[in-house]
Amino acid sequence: xxxxxxxxxxxxLFVGEIGSGKTEFAINYGIKIKSxxxxxxxxxxxxxxxxxxxxxxxxxxxxxxxxxITPPDEIKRADLPLIIHASKSCIYSEDKICVYDIGGxxxxxxxxxxxxxxxxxxxxxxxxxxxxxxxxxxxxxxxxNIYDIEIATGFKISGIVANSHLRDKTEKENIVEGYKIIKxxxxxxxxxxxxxxxxxxxxxxxxxxxxxDIVFPxxxxxxxxxxx
Numbered sequence: 001x002x003x004x005x006x007x008x009x010x011x012x013l014f015v016g017e018i019g020s021g022k023t024e025f026a027i028n029y030g031i032k033i034k035s036x037x038x039x040x041x042x043x044x045x046x047x048x049x050x051x052x053x054x055x056x057x058x059x060x061x062x063x064x065x066x067x068x069i070t071p072p073d074e075i076k077r078a079d080l081p082l083i084i085h086a087s088k089s090c091i092y093s094e095d096k097i098c099v100y101d102i103g104g105x106x107x108x109x110x111x112x113x114x115x116x117x118x119x120x121x122x123x124x125x126x127x128x129x130x131x132x133x134x135x136x137x138x139x140x141x142x143x144x145n146i147y148d149i150e151i152a153t154g155f156k157i158s159g160i161v162a163n164s165h166l167r168d169k170t171e172k173e174n175i176v177e178g179y180k181i182i183k184x185x186x187x188x189x190x191x192x193x194x195x196x197x198x199x200x201x202x203x204x205x206x207x208x209x210x211x212x213d214i215v216f217p218x219x220x221x222x223x224x225x226x227x228x
Contacts, residue, residue, distance in 0.1 A: 001203065001207075001212060001213070001215045001217065002032075002195065002214065002215060002216045002217070005029070005032050005033055005036065006036075008033055008097065008124075009121075009122040009123050009124045010091075010097065010098065010121045010122045010123065011091065011097075011098045011100070011118055011121055011122070011123035011124070012026075012029065012097075012098070012099050012100070012123065012124045012126065013099075013100040013102055013112070013118075013123065013124070013125045013126070013155075014026040014029070014099070014100065014101055014102060014126050014128055014161075015102045015109050015125065015126070015127055015128070015149050015153070015157070016104065016127055016128035016129060016130075016136075016161075016163075017104050017105050017129075017133060017134070017135045017136050017145060018104030018105060018133070018134075018135075019104070019130065019133040019134070020104065020128040020129055020130045020133060020136065020163060021128055021130050021163045021165070021197060021218075022101060022102070022104070022128040022161075022163075023046065023054050023057075023101050023222065024218060024220070024221055024222050025128050025161060025163060025195075025197055025216070025218065026042060026054070026099050026100070026101040027042060027054070027057065027061050027101075027219075027221055028216070028217075028218050028219055029099055029216075030042040030061075030066045030097075030099040031061075031064045031065075031066055031219070033097050033099070034064060034065050034066050038097050039067075039093075039095050039096045039097065040065075040066045040067070040096070040097045040098075040099060041066070041067045041068075041069055041090040041096055041097070041098055041099070042054065042061065042066055042067070042068050042069070042099045042100075042101065043068075043069040043087050043090060043098060043099065043100045043101065044068065044069065044070040044101055045087060045100055045101060045102050045103065045111050045112075046101055046102065046103040046104070046108065054068060054070065054101045055068075055070035057221050057222070058070055060221060061221065069087060069090065088115065088117070091115075091117060091118065091121060105135070105145075105149075106145070106148040106149055106151075106152045107152075109149045109152040109153045110152050110153070112152075112153040112154065112155060113152075113153065113154055116154075118155070119155070123155075124158045124159060124194075125153070125155050125156065125157050125158055126157070126158065126159050126160070126161050126194055126195075127145075127146055127149065127157045127159070127160050127161065127191075128160075128161040128163050128197070129142055129160060129161065129162060129163060129164070129178070129182060130163050130164050130165060130178070131164045131177070131178045131181055131182075132164055132165070132166055132174070132178075139181060139184060139185055139188075142181075142182075142185055143185060143188070143189060146160075146189065146191070157191060158191070158192070158194075159191060159192045159193070159194030159195075160182055160185070160186060160191055160192070160193050160194060161193075161194055161195045161196075161197055161216075162178050162179045162182040162183075162193055162195070162196045162197065162211075163178070163196075163197035164177065164178020164179070164181075164182075165178075165197075165198075165199065165202070170199065170202055171205070172205040172206060175196070175198060175202070175205065175206055175209075176206070176209060178196075179193075179196055179209070179211050193211075193214065194214070195214055195215070195216040196211050196214055196215050196216065197215075197216050197218050198215050198216070198217060198218060199217075199218050199220055200217045200218060200219055200220070201220075203215065203217055
């Protein structure tokens with residue numbers, strides 16, 4: 001199980017289809033780096049309109065000592081490519097670690113075309129997958145999505161995050177099934193499985209699994225209707 005992140009890059013970008021859990025993973029990733037004593041900014045570049053975006057969680061997330069960069073309040077509901085100066089300032093701050101939450105799917109990923117300077121710094125582009133969400137239920141769909149996002153962004157995806165779950169109804173077999181599918185994809189296209197995302201309250205289910213050493217415990221920030 002991942003207790004701390006040691007080999008993190010200056011810049012980490014999370015992409016994935018809508019509902020993959022990339023926003024929640026980006027939040028947890030940034031908080032875990034902050035626990036190493038680093039100055040961390042989590043930047044909201046989600047230009048689509050899913051149920052919840054990082055900007056909706058800003059106040060709660062910042063209680064953990066990270067800084068959340070979002071569009072100004074007067075335009076935070078806008079869905080235009082409004083790339084504010086603060087979205088790039090982290091890149092050029094020597095003492096800051098930058099975590100980017102990119103919008104869902106190929107279309108939203110085009111925003112990274114406006115950040116060519118990222119290639120001047122050590123970075124990782126991680127693709128988050130939940131096989132129980134639309135557009136990522138089949139291996140062929142996932143592989144196509146990965147290649148489409150690489151074309152859209154102009155960057156190569158360096159690793160995959162297996163993040164399969166059914167929220168509170170998640171069982172061990174759901175997590176294991178998601179891992180097995182991502183493992184097959186990883187072997188086929190040569191992209192590393194970087195982490196397996198598992199909610200903190202589900203960790204006990206998978207401690208005997210082969211992937212236990214790359215399990216990334218996730219604190220739940222996003223609540224859907226009917227959840228406590």
